[in-house]
Amino acid sequence: MVMIGFQADPSFKKEVEKKAKAEGISLSEFIRRAVAKEIGRDDRYITAKEVEELVNRILDSRDLNFDLNKVEIAQQDSPPMDPKLIAALKLILSKMDAGEEPLISEISEAVGADSRTLGMLMSLHDIKSSSVRRDGKKSRRYLMSEKEKIEKLVNG
Numbered sequence: 001m002v003m004i005g006f007q008a009d010p011s012f013k014k015e016v017e018k019k020a021k022a023e024g025i026s027l028s029e030f031i032r033r034a035v036a037k038e039i040g041r042d043d044r045y046i047t048a049k050e051v052e053e054l055v056n057r058i059l060d061s062r063d064l065n066f067d068l069n070k071v072e073i074a075q076q077d078s079p080p081m082d083p084k085l086i087a088a089l090k091l092i093l094s095k096m097d098a099g100e101e102p103l104i105s106e107i108s109e110a111v112g113a114d115s116r117t118l119g120m121l122m123s124l125h126d127i128k129s130s131s132v133r134r135d136g137k138k139s140r141r142y143l144m145s146e147k148e149k150i151e152k153l154v155n156g
Contacts, residue, residue: 085121087111101141
């Protein structure tokens with residue numbers, strides 16, 4: 001976006017601020033909408049309040065009511081686990097039980113999965129690898145800090 005400025009007397013500004021506040025939008029948004037409406041481009045701007053009013057008009061015809069303040073987002077269950085992901089988690093856990101922080105490459109190779117695909121599957125379950133330096137070499141590993149999460153996934 002670019003900035004467009006103009007001068008106005010203080011009473012005009014107060015009046016515009018009052019109307020913007022009544023509509024629940026910023027001064028800039030109010031002016032942006034007014035100009036857009038004037039030049040015939042007013043279809044791009046809509047506030048949450050306007051969405052609520054629009055939805056209520058539709059729902060009123062069905063004897064329903066909608067309030068944005070009472071909307072709850074449903075908690076989603078974790079996605080189902082891929083068999084290769086389960087195998088990878090078990091292998092990571094066994095290595096961690098032996099005191100190791102396994103490399104991504106060794107886990108993905110052992111379970112026959114692409115390391116990026118495996119990483120995406122892990123991230124769906126909030127398991128993250130970390131870039132670390134061991135023996136002067138940089139690598140990505142599953143760290144002990146992830147062990148508890150992995151145990152929960154493997155053991156149910």
